[in-house]
Amino acid sequence: MEEDLREMATRLHAAAIHLLRTLRREDDGSGLSAPRLSALSVLVFGGPMSLADLAAAEQVRPPTMSRIVDALLDAGLVTRQPAPGDRRSVRIEATTEGRAVMETGRERRVRALRERVGRLSGSERRALARGVEILERVVR
Amino acid sequence: MEEDLREMATRLHAAAIHLLRTLRREDDGSGLSAPRLSALSVLVFGGPMSLADLAAAEQVRPPTMSRIVDALLDAGLVTRQPAPGDRRSVRIEATTEGRAVMETGRERRVRALRERVGRLSGSERRALARGVEILERVVR
DNA sequence: GGAAACTGTTAGCACAGCTAATCATAGGCG
């Protein structure tokens, strides 16, 4: 069991690195890096929020997220407005274009995975889906 | 099915990003970044190889790997020698210290995951292990 | 022997992550 865990941690680590390197090439096509798309995704699905909330959701420090938001702002994908009720805080929100770009970014990643996942059997695919679900809980 | 794939791709992407961000903090403790540890791991488990082979194994361009090897060399974790038989090529090899550091880096990652994984039931743990296995095939 | 191909490195760019420092606003407390 201990050895299993050691092995799994190593393999999970390697697999995650390789997965992201593969997908990053696809994401390049959208003109958005993985962290930017990921942050945008949080905004699209989670709704408007402050910078601190967004940074926490992405498990990143505020300065890092501030710069990511700058880039999304330049690209016209989000808006940054003073938060009502607390003028220190900002309210970051995805624009309509932001939603559209998020969607096509996702399409690209799906396309990159489809062929590979398509080679799996039905039960393997289900097992992968379940693994991802559990991984989400472990990581969160 | 199509929708399942879309959802899984998105979640897998997010989970991989968050996993690596979590583990990177642990890896910081070893003084080695994730890519450096990953490259070192390839050398430890795969044996000595050329720069091109190492770059290919890590799915990275040669200049990127050249710099990673520089760092490992500075840290005394690998050696870089002219390859016998082809003087253009180099033979990169983990040192004894490199093996030791790799091992402690792995220990750190395991420690970071142990508590979280420990909360899972036996069947969940097995499902995660199976998912990782399949993910490896998808990514490779 | 010389052109072409290959191996690796250097240079220079964009971006992500961090900490430390700064600025403005909120909130609490004498």
Next chain:
DNA sequence: CGCCTATGATTAGCTGTGCTAACAGTTTCC
């Protein structure tokens, strides 16, 4: 009320990863 601390966000500056383009040294092959 006025100050003092805490908080939200940004800026500056560092390290590190990834890329392409350009170069130098070898090898290969005609």
